Amino acid sequence: MNKPESLYIHIPFCSSICDYCDFTKLQFFSFLADSYIESLSKEIEYYQINKKLKTIYIGGGTPSVLSLKQLETIFNVLDEYRNDVIEFTVEINPESINEEKLKLFKKHGVNRISMGVESTNDKILHAIGRKHTFKDVKNAVNLIRKCGFDNLSLDLILGLPNVSISLLKKDLENIIELNPDNVSCYSLTVHENTKFYINGIKEPPSDFLRELYDLTNETLLENGYIHYEISSWGRKNKFGLHNFTYWTNKTYYGLGLGASGYINKTRYKNTKNLNKYLKHQFIDEQEEVTCSDDLTYEIMLNLRTINGLDLTYLKNKFNIDFLNDHKDKIDNFVSKKWLIFDQKNNKLIATYEGMMVLDQIILDLI
Numbered sequence: 132m133n134k135p136e137s138l139y140i141h142i143p144f145c146s147s148i149c150d151y152c153d154f155t156k157l158q159f160f161s162f163l164a165d166s167y168i169e170s171l172s173k174e175i176e177y178y179q180i181n182k183k184l185k186t187i188y189i190g191g192g193t194p195s196v197l198s199l200k201q202l203e204t205i206f207n208v209l210d211e212y213r214n215d216v217i218e219f220t221v222e223i224n225p226e227s228i229n230e231e232k233l234k235l236f237k238k239h240g241v242n243r244i245s246m247g248v249e250s251t252n253d254k255i256l257h258a259i260g261r262k263h264t265f266k267d268v269k270n271a272v273n274l275i276r277k278c279g280f281d282n283l284s285l286d287l288i289l290g291l292p293n294v295s296i297s298l299l300k301k302d303l304e305n306i307i308e309l310n311p312d313n314v315s316c317y318s319l320t321v322h323e324n325t326k327f328y329i330n331g332i333k334e335p336p337s338d339f340l341r342e343l344y345d346l347t348n349e350t351l352l353e354n355g356y357i358h359y360e361i362s363s364w365g366r367k368n369k370f371g372l373h374n375f376t377y378w379t380n381k382t383y384y385g386l387g388l389g390a391s392g393y394i395n396k397t398r399y400k401n402t403k404n405l406n407k408y409l410k411h412q413f414i415d416e417q418e419e420v421t422c423s424d425d426l427t428y429e430i431m432l433n434l435r436t437i438n439g440l441d442l443t444y445l446k447n448k449f450n451i452d453f454l455n456d457h458k459d460k461i462d463n464f465v466s467k468k469w470l471i472f473d474q475k476n477n478k479l480i481a482t483y484e485g486m487m488v489l490d491q492i493i494l495d496l497i
């Protein structure tokens with residue numbers, strides 16, 4: 132078995148719960164986090180993780196909410212796996228980061244920071260239950276740069292309640308002024324069991340979302356960012372490497388409460404039940420990936436990025452002639468300018484328009 136080269140670790144704790152959040156998250160209590168980290172260490176042991184990992188991503192939740200000592204315990208466990216790591220990301224929130232934590236990150240090989248900003252308007256931040264202001268974001272960015280990190284990603288949510296085109300313009304202006312290396316923008320989804328849902332907040336109409344999305348794309352392109360994946364824009368050579376593991380259908384370890392992983396032809400989901408997790412009952416569901424599922428994942432995931440779907444790779448892996456097998460459909464998508472056929476590299480690549488209707492394309496192709 133080829134061991135995965137990427138590791139995702141989920142830290143579910145947050146200082147408070149945002150009104151729109153559907154991630155696996157829990158209110159932070161230090162004693163709970165201590166027990167959680169003990170279980171996490173056992174889970175790491177259980178997998179006998181590859182010591183030649185290429186990427187590590189600690190996400191959440193809010194990993195930066197952990198104390199210095201708790202973070203150090205995790206990093207000490209991970210130290211033996213990071214000799215070959217190219218990208219080591221930690222997600223943070225502006226209100227829970229400080230210089231000591233950033234120095235600790237550096238000491239243990241973290242070289243990329245991903246920060247949840249979501250909006251740069253303090254009224255909106257307050258209304259959605261975030262505990263930081265835009266000033267906190269600016270201070271955190273200064274601190275991150277001061278501590279020597281040259282790879283910083285900032286997240287925004289598109290379509291939050293009361294957002295207008297002019298507010299988004301201001302958001303983008305503010306974000307660009309901070310000069311991040313990567314910007315990720317996600318459209319608001321209102322999930323059941325969130326305060327948003329309970330309060331009857333609706334997702335914005337799709338044509339308005341499209342306007343927001345187009346403005347984001349145009350502004351970021353004008354400012355030198357490359358749109359390299361549906362929701363991600365990055366500086367050249369600063370694309371988020373870890374996520375390419377998912378988008379190229381590669382295997383990865385997923386550890387922690389509610390995390391998903393893909394190892395040796397099996398996709399699995401960890402329990403979201405903390406009691407079970409603390410009793411080391413990590414996995415909740417697992418499913419063997421059949422050959423046809425595998426092909427579906429290849430199409431679905433690879434078309435998300437500007438690298439596209441490599442038809443030579445598909446031919447070698449599945450012994451299929453994808454282009455000929457789906458000729459009429461692909462011709463139709465190419466004529467609509469949703470897909471490009473890159474003859475030289477034998478690849479199918481989604482255009483910006485194509486990315487906007489990717490679900491439709493994928494449904495048709497699978």
Ligand code: SF4
Nearest residue numbers: 145148149152191192
């Ligand atoms: S900080 Fe992130 S994970 Fe935590 S509640 Fe807010 S959105 Fe969810």
